[in-house]
Amino acid sequence: MNRFFRISFIGLFALLEVLRVGYCSNLEFPTTFNVIPVYTYQVLNTYPHDMSAFTEGLVFEDGVLYEGTGLYGYSNLRRVELETGKVLQIRELPSQYFGEGITIYKNKIIQLTWKSHLGLVYDKSNFELLQEFNYPTEGWGITYDGSYLIMSDGTSILHFLDPETFEEISQIEVHENNIPVTKINELEYVQGEIFANIWLTERIARINPLTGQVTGWIDLKGILSPEDRSEKVDVLNGIAYDAKNNRLLVTGKFWPKLFEIELIKEEMRLNLIEDNPYIKILSPLYFKKR
Ligand SMILES: [Ca+2]
Numbered sequence: 662m663n664r665f666f667r668i669s670f671i672g673l674f675a676l677l678e679v680l681r682v683g684y685c686s687n688l689e690f691p692t693t694f695n696v697i698p699v700y701t702y703q704v705l706n707t708y709p710h711d712m713s714a715f716t717e718g719l720v721f722e723d724g725v726l727y728e729g730t731g732l733y734g735y736s737n738l739r740r741v742e743l744e745t746g747k748v749l750q751i752r753e754l755p756s757q758y759f760g761e762g763i764t765i766y767k768n769k770i771i772q773l774t775w776k777s778h779l780g781l782v783y784d785k786s787n788f789e790l791l792q793e794f795n796y797p798t799e800g801w802g803i804t805y806d807g808s809y810l811i812m813s814d815g816t817s818i819l820h821f822l823d824p825e826t827f828e829e830i831s832q833i834e835v836h837e838n839n840i841p842v843t844k845i846n847e848l849e850y851v852q853g854e855i856f857a858n859i860w861l862t863e864r865i866a867r868i869n870p871l872t873g874q875v876t877g878w879i880d881l882k883g884i885l886s887p888e889d890r891s892e893k894v895d896v897l898n899g900i901a902y903d904a905k906n907n908r909l910l911v912t913g914k915f916w917p918k919l920f921e922i923e924l925i926k927e928e929m930r931l932n933l934i935e936d937n938p939y940i941k942i943l944s945p946l947y948f949k950k951r
Contacts, residue, residue: 709746718763719899729763736760773800833873
């Protein structure tokens, strides 16, 4: 073995050992590693969005957009005309509540609060408060899959609740190749999948509702242009699905625009999620840093 190959061999062995020790000291090594598809987007339509809306929940039904907003003293539930962004109806939350996700169940709108362990149930037609319920975790996002309410709490766990009694029926852990995916925020049930904003990122996870496995990543980087990014603009948050017309709508907290998008699968790009420790370790070797 000549000197070059000997040094290369020793270097490779050392590198693998560093990776093995570094990885095994913190994490269980995945037995299988699935490459998760990445989707980008094409903007089909752009609509105005109220820049005073700190969007925490978004849902669309029968031609109407419903939005739930957050922050103490500024939280509300609103009925919005999609095309103009005009607020048609608004119900303010008491100032001690920080509004979170919303979803529609039958003729009701359900709205979570962040740390108050309180859910609010309204009549969809007039926003009259019908009922309250409690849950033990924080409240972040919520959606409805036709059978159960699905609720996120800021961790990697999704809770499945009976929509009548609000009893927790089951839960799943969102994960990518055995690594939990945390900070699951606003949710939307889309054709048998759960779409989830990941807090503080410009990414949406596509989640298998039976297993919690992330089956795809939607990368919305750049959807809000630099010109539209005032100091006030906060993170991407808010996914609504118009099931009748197969339209996917996204916006963000204090964003001036709301977008209808079409997803485009990227064939050649592997997933990169900055806070995924598995990817962090492997990325210098196998992935081109974006
Ligand atoms: Ca939603």
